Amino acid sequence: MNTRSHSQPEHYDIAVIGAGPAGTAAALRAAELGAKVVVLEAGRVGGTCVNTGCVPTRVLAKTARLIREARSADDYGIAVGTPVIDWAATVARVHERVDAVRSIKREAERFAQAGVALIQEGRARFQDDRTLVLESGRRVTAGSILICVGGHSKRLPIPGAELATVPEDVLSLPELPRRVAVIGAGNTGAQLVTVFSSFGSEVTLLDVAPRVLMASDASISELVASSLAGHGVDVRTGIQTVERLDRASDGSITLTWREHESRSAEFDAVIMATGWPADVEDLDLDKAGVETVRSAIPADQYFRTIVPHIFAVGDSNGRDMLVQAAQFEGEAAAENAVLGANRRTPHHLLPAGGFTDPDYAGVGFTEQQARERDPSCVVATVRYRDLDRAVIDDRERGFLKLIADRRRELILGAHAVGENAVEVIQSVTTAMAAGIDVSTLAGVRFAYPTYSAVIGMAARALLTQPAEPALLE
Numbered sequence: 001m002n003t004r005s006h007s008q009p010e011h012y013d014i015a016v017i018g019a020g021p022a023g024t025a026a027a028l029r030a031a032e033l034g035a036k037v038v039v040l041e042a043g044r045v046g047g048t049c050v051n052t053g054c055v056p057t058r059v060l061a062k063t064a065r066l067i068r069e070a071r072s073a074d075d076y077g078i079a080v081g082t083p084v085i086d087w088a089a090t091v092a093r094v095h096e097r098v099d100a101v102r103s104i105k106r107e108a109e110r111f112a113q114a115g116v117a118l119i120q121e122g123r124a125r126f127q128d129d130r131t132l133v134l135e136s137g138r139r140v141t142a143g144s145i146l147i148c149v150g151g152h153s154k155r156l157p158i159p160g161a162e163l164a165t166v167p168e169d170v171l172s173l174p175e176l177p178r179r180v181a182v183i184g185a186g187n188t189g190a191q192l193v194t195v196f197s198s199f200g201s202e203v204t205l206l207d208v209a210p211r212v213l214m215a216s217d218a219s220i221s222e223l224v225a226s227s228l229a230g231h232g233v234d235v236r237t238g239i240q241t242v243e244r245l246d247r248a249s250d251g252s253i254t255l256t257w258r259e260h261e262s263r264s265a266e267f268d269a270v271i272m273a274t275g276w277p278a279d280v281e282d283l284d285l286d287k288a289g290v291e292t293v294r295s296a297i298p299a300d301q302y303f304r305t306i307v308p309h310i311f312a313v314g315d316s317n318g319r320d321m322l323v324q325a326a327q328f329e330g331e332a333a334a335e336n337a338v339l340g341a342n343r344r345t346p347h348h349l350l351p352a353g354g355f356t357d358p359d360y361a362g363v364g365f366t367e368q369q370a371r372e373r374d375p376s377c378v379v380a381t382v383r384y385r386d387l388d389r390a391v392i393d394d395r396e397r398g399f400l401k402l403i404a405d406r407r408r409e410l411i412l413g414a415h416a417v418g419e420n421a422v423e424v425i426q427s428v429t430t431a432m433a434a435g436i437d438v439s440t441l442a443g444v445r446f447a448y449p450t451y452s453a454v455i456g457m458a459a460r461a462l463l464t465q466p467a468e469p470a471l472l473e
């Protein structure tokens with residue numbers, strides 16, 4: 001903690017609040033452009049992604065995969081006993097892998113090498129539109145301020161909400177819950193459901209939305225939901241509301257929800273994965289003249305808020321809440337702040353996916369969005385059951401859907417469920433970024449036997465697919 005007098009603020013060209021993917025990328029790019037930069041971080045550098053989000057979730061997904069594979073080892077002549085989860089060991093492994101990833105990211109070291117000042121003296125808040133004050137009392141002023149504060153899980157405002165566990169705290173559960181309810185079937189909820197179901201918990205998934213993974217192509221929702229149900233998950237989408245949580249006399253949690261009528265069930269843990277508002281409650285944004293709308297900070301396409309020298313980047317602007325978006329936005333906002341440039345995001349080229357069983361991923365327009373723009377767009381779907389590698393591996397559940405414009409020049413979107421779906425979609429994204437047309441993609445040679453060969457099959461199917469919507473599946 002800094003103990004010297006705080007009467008004189010330190011001045012910087014750029015102050016970045018938050019050292020997650022957005023803040024880290026922004027600070028390093030601003031320094032590279034010659035700016036004097038400070039980063040203010042309240043917690044651990046790396047942000048949600050490495051500490052409590054993507055990385056721990058991915059380790060849990062790997063653990064879930066291992067236990068599922070162990071259960072089917074017999075099919076390959078490998079005798080293993082019934083695998084069981086040692087929750088404490090699983091949690092320890094997650095922490096160990098998080099530390100391993102942190103050790104290669106080395107944000108603090110990279111800041112030091114780039115001449116970026118890193119101050120970790122508690123949460124920053126605005127004193128005015130150019131001054132930030134830290135919990136220690138230390139103050140900094142800056143020509144431009146980049147708000148990269150990310151978000152946090154939303155607790156539903158219902159009685160007993162404090163009994164629920166939010167996704168960031170899942171590793172703090174004292175033991176593997178035998179019965180678990182997950183409220184929210186977005187990317188976070190769908191992945192946690194898969195993890196707990198694979199670990200052997202009885203899982204119920206509740207969402208007010210009509211389908212799981214509402215932001216994804218409808219075909220992804222359909223197959224992921226049926227796969228979850230196939231694994232024994234009680235999938236309840238389209239419920240009216242979650243009403244309350246109560247502690248039962250045996251210590252379990254009674255969850256009450258409305259689904260035509262009021263229903264309730266007992267669980268050992270209830271996980272609320274119901275959204276991700278920006279972390280702005282204690283930022284005193286009003287003192288800077290910055291507004292929030294629906295728990296996020298509105299920013300224009302160049303990431304400027306209504307106060308032009310204050311930028312909102314990454315999850316804090318509530319748009320594309322993904323690491324790859326946060327990093328790009330951070331760099332672009334730094335360039336816009338330092339150079340007065342106007343760089344913006346290539347939204348249509350943001351691949352994303354999650355680790356359910358099987359995995360899912362998508363990039364670009366969903367089929368519905370594409371049809372709204374070009375009713376004669378061309379759509380082709382290839383099933384994994386027709387893909388040699390998927391059959392070889394006994395991973396036949398899945399598909400790749402490719403969407404192209406009516407002239408088959410542009411790939412408008414790609415959506416997959418299946419083994420390696422995220423990597424398959426990444427390859428399509430590369431093709432989209434290169435601007436290659438469908439016939440060029442159809443002519444690409446794919447190594448045999450690979451999952452990415454499904455891309456060539458889908459591209460060739462697109463070439464022969466009639467454009468009339470009525471004839472498409």
Ligand SMILES: Cc1cc2nc3c(=O)[nH]c(=O)nc-3n(C[C@H](O)[C@H](O)[C@H](O)COP(=O)(O)OP(=O)(O)OC[C@H]3O[C@@H](n4cnc5c(N)ncnc54)[C@H](O)[C@@H]3O)c2cc1C
Pocket residue numbers: 017018019020021022023040041042043044045046047048049050052053054055057122123124125148149150151167188279282283313314315316320321322323324326
């Ligand atoms: C469970 C889960 C899994 C996810 N998995 C994926 C995935 O697989 N792929 C993917 O692309 N995305 C994933 N995400 C989303 C991804 O983590 C976020 O999009 C990304 O971390 C956003 O980066 P950010 O820099 O905007 O915010 P964050 O990473 O949240 O960083 C914000 C930083 O700001 C700091 N901060 C906040 N307020 C203050 C303050 N007042 N003063 C000082 N510091 C402050 C915080 O301590 C934090 O370090 C996942 C998210 C969750 C919750």
Ligand SMILES: NC(=O)c1ccc[n+]([C@@H]2O[C@H](COP(=O)([O-])OP(=O)(O)OC[C@H]3O[C@@H](n4cnc5c(N)ncnc54)[C@H](O)[C@@H]3O)[C@@H](O)[C@H]2O)c1
Pocket residue numbers: 156183184185186187188189206207208209213214241242273274275276320321322352353354355
């Ligand atoms: N693998 C990834 O790329 C990944 C993983 C996790 C999160 N993220 C990103 O982080 C952000 C937050 O994700 P998330 O899944 O935590 O939130 P989300 O907002 O995407 O999903 C929340 C879900 O909760 C449901 N919900 C809200 N209120 C409810 C209520 N009262 N009762 C029942 N259901 C309710 C919503 O309908 C929605 O389906 C998203 O933008 C997501 O893309 C990405």
